[in-house]
Amino acid sequence: MANVGAFKNLGENDIVSTRTLLHEAIPLTGTIVSGTYNDNNIKFHTHGMFQTVYDYPYLSSSANHIFDITYGMSTKSAVYDTSVNQYKKKKNVYNQMAQILVGYDVTGSVLEFDADGNILAGGDKLRDSFIIPFSRLLVKDEIKKESFSMELGISSSVDYAGALFNDRITISDVGAKNSYFVNSPAGEYGILYATASAGQAADGTDQLLKTAGAVEIGSYNYHPVGLIYYQAGIVVLSGSVFKDVAEGGIITDASGSCNFFDANGNVSSSFDEMTDQFTIKTIGNNLRNRIYNISFNNTTELNSTIYFCRANHNEFNYSTNPTYLSNSKIIVKDDNPSADPVSYITTIGLYSPNDELMGVAKLSEPLKKTPSQEFTLRVRLDY
């Protein structure tokens, strides 16, 4: 029996909830981070705790926040003492991030970032780390596992216009799709590995020999150099990517550690000297200028409710459109009562029990409805 009137109730089987993961590719070129806008898209905060990278000069209302760069130093770092430049701020950054991302031990002490994720077993800790929190605009709900890639220039030169990017490594969360950790209070995280990418590093024989802890995949050596927290959207990058093996890093001694510039742009120091003597701002600038590109896929979790609006053959065949009638007579019947009524669907209204219009769906073209046709219109509302 037809449901007489303008409304039709939705039954139990007409409403279903689903969950869909939507991914977007996020490519960030190094020139945006350093160069294109002459650093007018970099906001340096007066407190000096971090710098913010925008995709356009940040004084413009069109600018979007894309990520931040900061640096943290554990009090157990070999470099740490009270003579370290901004030692309180560097300690503060490290402990703040460690509290959130690694948590506390049973005594309430803040745990350090663990190089292999096995916190209970001890092992190497990341005590001098760059921290890169990506904005929610880019990350959305989380970074997709095994999609993260960051290419860094590791030439010892600091010649931005020339040799800086001749030798590069790629840092990625290779294998994270099937191997990640859940022992963080901030959700899931994976290990970032560095491998040869370009220049001397590209042949896999010079810059990145296999060091302790590295794994071999194909013909390349992958060195653990940091952690990526997927839901938090934060990358923790070890300073070892810029050090040679003799200094505890991953670059071959023959190539040597990277050099860094001071606040005045003078090339003056090794990594340890930089973290000891320079401000967080200058340390961040050094990393930023070595970023060749970054890319990842984000994830948006779409929770949807699907309403199956079923128009049976004997339903919705008439219209209340004022043009449908002429002196109350249905014009599409052309004076023939036996002719099939015809109507056209362009809109679907979703109503509350009190007839409040809660949702609207539009068809891209009118759908002809006659008594010989039935339709199921699938309306999805995403939350």
Next chain:
Amino acid sequence: MGFLDNSGDIILDAVLTDHGRKVLAKGDGSFQITKFALGDEEVDYSLYDTTNTNGSAYYDLEILQTPILEAFTDNAVSMKSKLVTYESLELLYLPVIKLNEIIDGNSTARHSSGSFIVAVDGQTENDNGSTSAQNGIGYDSTGAPVTGILFGQTTSTGGRIRIDQGLDTDALSPATNLPADMVESSYTIQLDNRLGNIRTVAGGNVSLDYIDDDSIAYYTVTSEDGIVSDNPNKDSAGVAGQVIDGPRGTILEFKIGSSLSLQTSTYLFTQLGSTSRLDSRDGTGSEVYHIDTLVRVTGVNTGYTIDIPVRFVKFKST
């Protein structure tokens, strides 16, 4: 809103309305979707060409090419004309609702300006009964009520709005019973709540259902509210004051009270309206603030909708 791309597969563009989002944000579990309706507001059925000599496949060629706009999020804008279901597929006539401006002399007709005019306060109605001041616009110089003036403050007097429902065709006698599923028993009235409210003919209050995010108040009224009744004149075609020529269903009669803010302030008039002149009691005319709006009446079961033009006025100066 732009047009939807109609060059390929049929797509559905779905949004929550602003009112839906408001209800969702309440977080009290009141957001529920339990029913649906289908609409065809872009369609112009007069383009259905049954005389096309190329055959019936060409009758609706123009209609099927109608470009469709993306969904509006304003709940008051969408679903103005709905598709309806009737048991019989052999209907040739469908019920309508019509403004009845002839039933009771001047008290149900619109003002000569084309709108129903609501005088929002006593001064605008009749100078609060004063015999010295003659600036009110509710009565003419002979003391007779002016056609189409509704008294927004003194709602027990003044004009009213009447709507009749039924099959408006002389092909069927009014003596014919309107089928039960064509008799409208319930109406929804929409009115901007900042401006006024719905009253019974006696001036009593009518309870509203809800007010949406755009301050539009929704009233669902039935015979229990005292403003919906059966049309008693079903016996012959010759009864005076009827606008439905065929079988008659129900009658909706109501008045409009003015809001307190319109009675006490000119703020909304200066924000939303303008000024104009109307004839005053002494015949010299009065300058009035005015706001034009629409009152929308929809048959809940039969789905038919009409918009009634209403102008709220407030005395400004002579």
